[in-house]
Amino acid sequence: MNQIEQYSQLIRKYLADQASKEEQELLQGLLDDPVFLQAWENVWRENSYPVQPATYPDPHRMMGNIWTDPRIAQPATIQQTTTDGHFNFRRRWWQVAAVFLAFFGAALWGYHNYYEVDTQPKELLSKVSIVPGSDKAMIILENGKEIDLSLLRADTVLDQGEYLITKDNKGQISYRLKDNLSPTKNIVYNTVVTPRGGEYTLKMADGSLVQLNAGSKIKYPVKFDAKLRSVQLEGEAYFEVAKMDVKGKRVPFIVQSGAQTLEVLGTHFNIKSFGDRIVTTLVEGKVRLSYADAALKEQVLAPNDQVVFDKSRTRVKKEQVDPFYSLAWKNGNFAFDNASIQTVMDEVARWYDVEVSYQDQLQGQHFSGTISRYENIDKLLKTIAFAGGVHFERKGRRIYVLN
The missing domain is CATH 2.60.120.1440 (Jelly Rolls)
Incomplete structure (x- = not known):
């Protein structure tokens, strides 16, 4: 299990109120870790948020939901008396930030997909992170x-x-x-x-x-x-x-x-x-x-x-x-013997959870080789392109196959 999936399981536990005290403390120290933030992005993307911005609550109500989250409002609130006799409330900032990321990040992602996917430069869209499958x-x-x-x-x-x-x-x-x-x-x-x-x-x-x-x-x-x-x-x-x-x-x-x-x-x-x-x-x-x-x-x-x-x-x-090719997936690999590019990309699409579009009429392009199922998606596509006689363009989670 790679580090992103370990973090993802920890995040899922937190959002499901199943994280232990030790796991919550571990979360506190990870909010500045870019790998952890990538895992968080992957988790809320798994929840299939709708992409129309109109379906999201307004920012004030969203923040209200966060402040009233029982995981924060009850165990994480400490009441203190100040020198002027007023009360001061301190909350665990990392819990607030975590729940806020779940709501606010989803809204931003939905807005981005609804309004901006077709207008963003290719180099920015290709940087959308796509991770391999997991348990x-x-x-x-x-x-x-x-x-x-x-x-x-x-x-x-x-x-x-x-x-x-x-x-x-x-x-x-x-x-x-x-x-x-x-x-x-x-x-x-x-x-x-x-x-x-x-x-x-x-x-x-x-x-x-x-x-x-x-x-x-x-x-x-x-x-x-x-x-x-x-x-x-x-x-x-x-x-x-x-x-x-x-x-x-x-x-x-x-x-x-x-x-x-x-x-x-x-x-x-x-x-x-x-x-x-x-x-x-x-x-x-x-x-x-x-x-x-x-x-x-x-x-x-x-x-x-x-x-x-x-x-x-x-x-x-x-x-x-040779059963090697049929069983490669269970051993952590893609393996193909003169397979059509459509067969290859069907496997990639299911494992990386991406969409594939064919822009040109593809005839005769075949691929032979073995690649890890845990390879970076862009490196994987470069390998297939080199050996399979095709080219790829990636826009977000959609991959375009070209001659």
């Missing part, structure tokens, strides 16, 4: 309650009735049955959603590990049925499926991705399902793919097999590949 996800419980997993402290335990959800010190969540309880037949579902610019790892009740890439969602039962384990995936995820036996019989594991069904007994594989294509890459074990369209033949995959299902053309293609 971010929401968990949606059976009752519809949504919890931001990045705000939970390490070793937090969530009670889900029969099961406990634990977040460990690596940020991973896992499930376990409460002591002295036997599982009932009730099936309860949870959903983990990663935003653009986020990824997350969870360990399900059967011990299977799932690593979600950016812009993805997985719905799964808190406990699995004794006859079948089934999850629903949108987006991209890497699975390490644990073997599960009940009364000596192996329990199959099913991944439903739209019109494709994957069945496995115990294996490692990657599924990428964005748009009209579902790409399944097998690393270890054996899986079987079937499709909603009965005209499509079932596919049985051996290690290093990859199947591309084109939903729009109702077509399936199977070939042997």
Whole structure:
């Protein structure tokens, strides 16, 4: 985890009233740190503030909101008597500044985007900071309650009735049955959603590990049925499926991705399902793919097999590949082998949470190479431009691709 993300988690805790006294004291010493201020900018930008200035309160009311913030008004106010008998109130300046930045910074950013994006010089717009993705996800419980997993402290335990959800010190969540309880037949579902610019790892009740890439969602039962384990995936995820036996019989594991069904007994594989294509890459074990369209033949995959299902053309293609390229994302890299520039930029857009526009007709531009997913965005674009035969212009969070 880089320094910006460490600061971002600290800021999210503060804004959610979950920061400890020690963490609040740490905040006090960081307000002059430019990396911390960049992290603060990123956090309030995550909140998707509206860009029309008319939707913001006027400055007087905004300041009133800050002064009445209970985190400042109650614990941080000290009443003192002056020599002339009047009272003097001192507030912790850093708390005032922090909350003020959250309100005022959002307003300035909205005004800038609404009025000035098209009029600013390119060199200024290109300096808008864009940071790589990080561990971010929401968990949606059976009752519809949504919890931001990045705000939970390490070793937090969530009670889900029969099961406990634990977040460990690596940020991973896992499930376990409460002591002295036997599982009932009730099936309860949870959903983990990663935003653009986020990824997350969870360990399900059967011990299977799932690593979600950016812009993805997985719905799964808190406990699995004794006859079948089934999850629903949108987006991209890497699975390490644990073997599960009940009364000596192996329990199959099913991944439903739209019109494709994957069945496995115990294996490692990657599924990428964005748009009209579902790409399944097998690393270890054996899986079987079937499709909603009965005209499509079932596919049985051996290690290093990859199947591309084109939903729009109702077509399936199977070939042997080097899984390195499909798994690079989970190891912190982008890796491409003669990939089209559109494929490359789709990956960049999801991970850095940027928009991409193509200004020219691009034909034949392909890219091969490996780049860290934590590289500075401008350096990353220069590398792609050098090797891919294209040029880029960046205006804020929008990247223009040119011949």
